[in-house]
Amino acid sequence: MASSSSSSYGIEQLQKECYYEWMSLQAKHIVDLKEALIRQRSNAYNHHKLEELVGKIVNDFQSYAKRRSELTDKSCSSYFAPSWNSSLENGLLWMGxxxxxxxxxxxxxxxxSCAEAHLSRYLLQIDENIDDGHDGDSSMSDLTATQLEKINDLHVKVIREEDKLTKKYANFQEDVADMPIAVTAFWRDSVEADVAVEDALDKHEECMGVLMADADKVRVETLRRIVEVLTPVQAAEFLLSGKRLHxxxxxxxRAREERRYGCVHVGMQQQGEPEPESQRDRTLIDM
Amino acid sequence: MASSSSSSYGIEQLQKECYYEWMSLQAKHIVDLKEALIRQRSNAYNHHKLEELVGKIVNDFQSYAKRRSELTDKSCSSYFAPSWNSSLENGLLWMGxxxxxxxxxxxxxxxxSCAEAHLSRYLLQIDENIDDGHDGDSSMSDLTATQLEKINDLHVKVIREEDKLTKKYANFQEDVADMPIAVTAFWRDSVEADVAVEDALDKHEECMGVLMADADKVRVETLRRIVEVLTPVQAAEFLLSGKRLHxxxxxxxRAREERRYGCVHVGMQQQGEPEPESQRDRTLIDM
Structure with a gap:
């Protein structure tokens, strides 16, 4: 039992480290993408180089998913409501x-938003020659009808795959209310788990781990397919926005929780957590 | 802002207290149900009294749901992965x-399980007159075909209602990746949320609160319908098993996490948490 405890403790630590490494890498991705987009606009960066960066970032996401999957061994539950997330993020989670x-x-x-910005800038410039602060070089409003159709087809397919996994998740959750878990709880007056229950709970966590790995596959695959449909500039903007959103x-x-519960001082960073973009990288604000 | 912070802090505390009060009440329900079932077997308790107890327990669940719903005001996220739950429980959660x-x-x-226990006891008694430790008086194996059919119909209906709410939840989650949240994250280089984002996140939490209240309604309604199909003895056994499972x-x-991460000493109780049944109530072990 002692060795199992220490190895599980190690796994939880590794899961947290893996997450913070990924957040740091994403902060670097944001900087790289912004620089690449600025250079590309001034023709100092060609499409091929941008394509390489986009490909590398998608591969990094795949490596992160692989690493997570290696760390789910009998300790997958923590990924379904991680302690390193705020409640807001945990409420938004789907399969970890x-x-x-x-x-x-x-x-x-x-x-x-881009189409709207283009239009409002156009109208403002005609009327008063006012700059609204957006640089307007976003290429997302230039998506062609063919691209939009492909994205729409992908959306339908992805929702179908999500539904399939959601159903599996529901079944795994329901199974806990079955033998031997529910029956042991009913027949035994003690709240201590016996071997059959511990085995069933281990099996349950293993199944959840497999499910999360399947969900990660859908996430990586969706990202890859989207990037294939977009031009390198569009793909870079899309990845930038996804990472900024995350x-x-x-x-x-975290800020909402700090204000609500006062549990962490505003501005205080958790150990290993990357510094927010705004504090780290003010020079690139006007991408 | 200060008054909003302090009232939100109050809400989080109240949510936790509400949960521990419910757990304590459930511990009392278990004792009441066990006593009632023992008395009923010795004919010291009539069906009408048992029916009353069952009705009271279902009403208590409804009151708990109502109280939770009152406590979700702009602070609902915490119910989707509560800090007072273990990872195992949070991984099993559906709409809080x-x-x-x-x-x-x-x-x-x-x-x-009851049918199996009856059969094995029957075989053991024939062969060797051995007592296997179960008292065998469970009435769950006596469910009639009509009762099973009603339960089965209810199961189908409940799964349909669950699916409907799961779809709504998916939509709310996806909406976060839309305007104004995703767009603000993209256009603004700062990680600080503006008023539009805070309003959208407040609105998001309100929607999640309404969804949880709807889910609670389905939970209460399902419990009520099940109890209507069962005899009072069966209903008491069903409620007892559900509460023991919870x-x-x-x-x-908690025990799995203690062994894994060593974060709480074995046997240490969280503040306000009811004592486990096994330590509190050894006299009723042979219900």
Whole structure:
């Protein structure tokens, strides 16, 4: 039992480290993407190099998913409501991560926002020659009808895959209310778990681990397919927005909790957590 | 902002207290149900009294749901992965509670287990006149075909209602990757949330609160319908098993985490947490 305890303790630590390493890498991705987009606009960066960066970032996500999957051994539950997340983020979790369909929603949102920004800038410039602060070089409003159709097909497919995994998850959850767990709880007057219960709970966590790995596969695959449909510039903007959304939600969720419960002083960083983009990288604000 | 912070802090405290009060009440329900079932077997308790107890317990669950719903005001996220739960329990959560369909699964599990226990006792008694430790008076194996058919119909209906709410939940989660949240994250280089984002996140938490209240309604309604189909003795046994399952999972999840991470000493109780049944109530072990 002692050796099992210490190895599980190690796994929980490793899970947390793995997450913070990923957050740091994402902070670096944001900087790299912003620099690449600025250079590309001034023609100092060619499409091929941008494509390479996009490919590398998608591969990094795949490596992160692989690493997580290696760390789920009999200790997967913590991924379904991690202690390193705020309640806001945990309420948004689907199978230990974001919904793959939300990647597609980010494209739709950006697409609409860019078209709106273009239009309002056009109108403002005609009327008063006012700069509204957006640089307007986003290429998301230039998505072609063919691209949008492909993205839409992908959205439908991804939702179908999500539903399939959601159903499996529901079944695993329901199974806990079956033999031997429910029956042991009923027949035995003690609240101590016996070997049959511990085995069933281990098996349950293993199944959840497999499910999370399957969900990670859908997440990686969706990202890869989206990037294939987009031009390198669009793909870089899409990845930038996804990463900013992830980092922002982490910060916003934490800030809301700090204000609510006063559990962490505002601005205090958790150990190993990357510094927020705004404090680290003010020079690149006007991407 | 200060008054909002302090009232939110109050809400989080109240949510936790509300949970521990419910756990204590459930511990009392277990004792009451066990006593009632023992008396009923010795004919010291009539069916009408048992029916009253069952009705009271279902009403207590409804009051708990109502109280929770009152405590979700702009602070609902914490219910989707509460800090007072173990990872195991949070991995089993559906809309801040158990799946209503798992109530039905408990009946099926007990039904199968009771039939099995009857058979094995019958065989053992024929062969060697051995007592296997079960008292064998469970009435779950006496469910009639009509009762099983009604339970089965209810199961199908409950799964349909669960699916409907799960879809709504998915939509709310996806909406976060839309305007204004995703777009603000993309356009603004700062990780600080603006008023539009804070409003959208407040709105998001309100929607999640409404969803949890709807899920609670399904949970209460399912419990009520099940109890209507069962005889008072069967209903008492069903409620007893459901409550024991809940209390046991809470203990087992905590014990697994203690062994894994060593974060709490074995046997140490959280503030306000009811004592486990086994330590409190050894006299009733042979119900």
């Amino acid at each position: 991560g974001c919904r793959p369909s939300s990647f597609v929603r980010v494209i739709y949102a950006l697409c609409g 980092m922002s939600l982490h910060e916003w969720g | 509670g158990c799946r209503p369909s798992s109530f039905v699964r408990v009946i099926y599990a007990l039904c199968g 209390m046991s999972l809470h203990e087992w999840g």
